[in-house]
Amino acid sequence: MEPIPYGRQHITSEDIQAVTETLLSDYLTQGPKVAEFEQQFAAYTGAKYAVAVSNGTAALHLCALALHVQPGQRVITTPITFAASANCVRYCGGEVYFADIDPATALLDLRAVRRLLESYPKGHFHGLIPVDFAGLAVDLEEARKLANEFGLWIIEDACHAPGGSFVDSQNREQRCGNGQLADLAIFSFHPVKHIATGEGGMITTNRHDLYERLLKLRTHGITKDPVQMARNDGGWYMEMQELGYNYRMPDMLCALGISQLRRADEGLMRRRVLAARYDAAFANVAAVRPLAGAPGHAYHLYVIQVPDRKRLYDALRERQIFAQVHYIPVHTMPYYQRLGWNPGDFPLAEAYYAHCLSIPLFPSLTDEEQQYVIDSILEIVRT
Ligand SMILES: *Cc1c(COP(=O)(O)O)cnc(C)c1O
16 A cells, blocks of 8 residues: 555646646746636636635735735734634734634634623724635624624635535635635645645735735835826836735646646545545544544645544554644644744634644545545554
8 A cells, every 4th residue: 555645636638738838938927827717716716716826825925915914903813724824913023922722623612702701991903814724714794793893804814625615604605715705715725735836825806905005015015007006107117106025826837727726626526525434434443533524625635533543543554544634723833832822722722732633534545545544543542
């Protein structure tokens, strides 16, 4: 049996052809594939606008800049996420606050967020960054209520959830990143994510003001749009109007993204089939507790909780099964401890971390490989 990672990309001959075509074209970066990928990704999520960027972290940074995060501002996120969800606030000098998770889903607990918001005067907090952890959509309808009540903006970190959704109180399907409830949503195209381009990211929004600002910030703060420029010296003229970055996504990676996006629904269906098989295999096993599922779950990760996580992790490695832990709580990282956070601050997140393990889940995982993973886990937890 080949080594089995927890997640991996799936590259087809069509993907390779799409990339080689752009290599032979006039554009390696900033050609026609960028806008094409943006339009198709916007259509996939249901959002009005999409902005392709160099990676998911750059997407988060640009969102924080576009929302004018600055020193003195306070933003709430979850401790169970990749550090970048919090770091983007720090890049802009803002302060990160955390609230604890819901132990059934490991998602940010919006009741804990409300308690945090209510424990300070109104205006104390400026933004909320919920994460569709593991592919389960956060209840953005509830988050939007909080945002409206307390004057917050929302960045939805949807890196785990392209194609994911939840059903709102009006019985409407709300797709992750559709721009209806969050101000901005971000995605990553890192190889373990649903759509893999190596490095790459996307921001979606329905707000035209933010869209325009993101386009400028993505490319050094420079505009060539005559309507936006203070003067015009000639055909060469452009204006750097504010301090931006080079966070562009190259044409050849956008071509790969377009090709991958065509198979996104197929991959999502396969992920759901695999997750259902895991659900069934562990249904009557007391020692293996999967996180709660839901119909719109995008299953980036399949997370189980076991009494002795280290033992299971090590024993699986001996069998060439490379499970992973998502995540070490962000507030316990040395950097965040230096900012004043301490182990013990978010007991539910820490209890979750002590027992969680993400087991292999990716579209090209075969039925035989999955059976080997299931048999191995059952054998290890029963001895
Ligand atoms: C992958 C990921 C990111 C960062 O994306 P990169 O493309 O690796 O920069 C941010 N947040 C979450 C939840 C992620 O899973």
